[in-house]
Amino acid sequence: MLNEKLLSEDIAGITKKANDYKAMGIITSRDLELIVAGLNLIKKDFEAGVDLSEPEDKNIHMLIDRVLSERIGQSALKLHTCMA
Numbered sequence: 001m002l003n004e005k006l007l008s009e010d011i012a013g014i015t016k017k018a019n020d021y022k023a024m025g026i027i028t029s030r031d032l033e034l035i036v037a038g039l040n041l042i043k044k045d046f047e048a049g050v051d052l053s054e055p056e057d058k059n060i061h062m063l064i065d066r067v068l069s070e071r072i073g074q075s076a077l078k079l080h081t082c083m084a
Helices: 004-023 029-047 060-072 074-083
Strands: none
Touching: 004 029, 004 060, 004 074, 029 060, 029 074, 060 074
C-alpha cells in the first residue's frame, strides 16, 4: 500500500488548492463540498486499512485523482483540469 504520510500531505495540498479555486470563482461551493468530502473519505479508507490502489496508480497523487474521480465525478474533473 502506498505511504499514508504522503497521502495526508497530498490531500492537504489538494484541499488548499480547491479552496483557492473556490475563492477565485473557478469551482462552485458544491464542487468544493464534494471534493473535500471525497478527500476525507479517501483518507478515512486509508486509515481503516482499505487498499484503494490499482496497478495503474504510479504514485499517491494518481491514486487520489482516480478514486476521487470515481467517487464524485465531474467535480473532481474540474479540479484536475484546474491543476493541469
